[in-house]
Amino acid sequence: MDDIVRAALKKWPRVPACHGWLGLDARGDWYMRDDRVQAAGPFPQVKGSRLLHQKLVEFIGRNYEADADGAWFFQNGPQRVYVELEAAPLVLGVQRIADDYRVQTHTGADVAQVKSVWLDELGRLFLDTELGFGLVRSLDMDAAADAVNEGRWAPAERPFAELPVSFGYVLSPQRSGLTRTGA
Template sequence: MDEIVKAAMAKWPEVPACYGWLGLDARGQWHLRDDAVQRAGPFAGANPAGRGQRLEHEKLIAFIGRNYGNCDQGRWFFQNGPQRVYVELEVAPWIWRLQPDGGLCSHTEQLASYRSSWVDEQGRLYVDTELGLGLVHSQDMHLAADWVEQGRWLPQECLAAELPQRFGFVLSPQASLPA
């Protein structure tokens, strides 16, 4: 976490959290979701209007990545100074890019090591690491297929709906709030 963020948290410890305004899609892209977008539907729903505006500013994306984490309840967030901005996840908290040497690199540029792999009913491939569960980026499926064929990865079958509970994450922190 950035030092400036830690200092802001110490200076203003009681800033309320923010829900529904930031989303992470299955390709590791961040989306800003204003009030109108949130009213259009959930981030992970079938309505593309629920996505919001994809962030493209490289320094902002890097700042979010450096300050991305999770709480004890499995809700992922971006610590924006003193304010915690909970993230709506399309699929999983991490999106993995595969490295030629067998390593994994997250959408936030963090390196991780393979522990296990899972394939869901839609054929999506997930990898569990010391950082948590993530989806393999669609552009890296050819390399993942090679590793499965070589026996380096042995994916187990799973149902996508069971992954959040099994791996301790919340897809929609906003939806998990009491009514």
């Protein structure tokens, strides 16, 4: 978390949380969802405006984490902005480098350990890592398939509906009702 964010939390410790205004899609893109977009439907059916400003995207990534209930949020100064997730809290890139595979989160963090590998009924590949649970982005499925074919990763099957409970994350903090207060 950025030092400026920590300082804001100390200065204003009781700012109400924000819900429904930020979404993370299955490609690792952030979406701003104003009142009009939220009224038009839930995420990801109605996404909103994709955030393109690189410095803002990096700031969100540095200040993105989960609460004790598994709801992921962006700490925007003193305010928690809870995130609507399309599939998982992390979106993972996989790159083959020589005889090894590099996995990186959509926020730019390097994954040191893949603990388990999961395949849902739609053929999407998920990795449980020391940084959290994530979906392998579609662009990187060739490299991920190579890891599976080489026996480095052995996916087990599980229905998508079971993944959030099994791996302790919340797809929609707004609809779950778990996060009604701030930090």
